[in-house]
Amino acid sequence: MSVFKGRGIVLKAYDQGESDKRLALFLKERGKIYVTARGARKPKSKYMAGAQIFTYSDFVFFEKGQMLSVTQVDLIESFYPLRMDLDRFGAACCMVELCDKVIMESVGADEVLHLLLLSLMQLCKGKNPAIIQRAFEFKFYQLSGIEPAVFNCPKCGKTLESEAVFGHEGALCKNCRAGGQVPLTPSALKALQQIIELPTQHIFSFEIDPLSLEQLEAASMLFMRRNFEVTLKSMDSLK
Ligand SMILES: [Zn+2]
Incomplete structure (x- = not known):
């Protein structure tokens, strides 16, 4: 298990399971990675804003085995x-x-x-x-x-x-x-x-x-x- 940070853009966001989102992120430090944002489609999800295509954010990730999840998103720019x-x-x-x-x-x-x-x-x-x-x-x-x-x-x-x-x-x-x-x-x-x-x-x-x-x-x-x-x-x- 490990926790790491990264800054980058959402290249792709699609629905996964009942309420999650799967994101393809383009990170400064690591190139492209795929992560899960748990509950990102629930109303009032703290990931809602940062789990949209084009948004640029600071992320915190949790890595367990092959599984990579987002635990925090701080939006920098939404390109609204x-x-x-x-x-x-x-x-x-x-x-x-x-x-x-x-x-x-x-x-x-x-x-x-x-x-x-x-x-x-x-x-x-x-x-x-x-x-x-x-x-x-x-x-x-x-x-x-x-x-x-x-x-x-x-x-x-x-x-x-x-x-x-x-x-x-x-x-x-x-x-x-x-x-x-x-x-x-x-x-x-x-x-x-x-x-x-x-x-x-x-x-x-x-x-x-x-x-x-x-x-x-x-x-x-x-x-x-x-x-x-x-x-x-x-x-x-x-x-
Ligand atoms: Zn020529």
């Missing part, structure tokens, strides 16, 4: 505005789904958690959710160790300027394009370069036209599918 708007909610669902599918159990991922927190805060501020989601995704790929090429063509090494396309390794020059890649406008390429180059707190500030933003979406989904073998169910709710 995300629940008031379908587009923002959908973008946030995509972000936590990607974390849930890629972050490994018991492996710390401090920088990715920081990225997720900043992205949820930006969504709450009301900026275009698709811009925030794309910035989150491309930075996520980089921080997870699979950085898309955005400055030099991965096939010939040439500096990328205009007329690039996006494939599973990242952006390619026009001479190296083959089939099945996503065309990129110069604005889309520039946005990608900023997301990869800048520190996380500065990646959300780019302005972009609708066509370039659509290209970034197609590029991101292709990169995610090919390199992480993930397709986001939550994207369906955004269509």
Whole structure:
């Protein structure tokens, strides 16, 4: 038996038994863990607020054998505005789904958690959710160790300027394009370069036209599918 503390975000919450909740948490120190919040669905449960998706809290856990339960939750941030708007909610669902599918159990991922927190805060501020989601995704790929090429063509090494396309390794020059890649406008390429180059707190500030933003979406989904073998169910709710 042991007791330990952790700070993190609820990635997923689902019902278990008569009144419990099962939570997938993304903790600063331990990556993803699964825990039970006993009685979290009872009225007046002390876990009610902290057992909702997106909430960021300090937790105390009790570990007995394979069983991990929450014994205390102190809410830090509820990200409540995300629940008031379908587009923002959908973008946030995509972000936590990607974390849930890629972050490994018991492996710390401090920088990715920081990225997720900043992205949820930006969504709450009301900026275009698709811009925030794309910035989150491309930075996520980089921080997870699979950085898309955005400055030099991965096939010939040439500096990328205009007329690039996006494939599973990242952006390619026009001479190296083959089939099945996503065309990129110069604005889309520039946005990608900023997301990869800048520190996380500065990646959300780019302005972009609708066509370039659509290209970034197609590029991101292709990169995610090919390199992480993930397709986001939550994207369906955004269509
Ligand atoms: Zn090339």
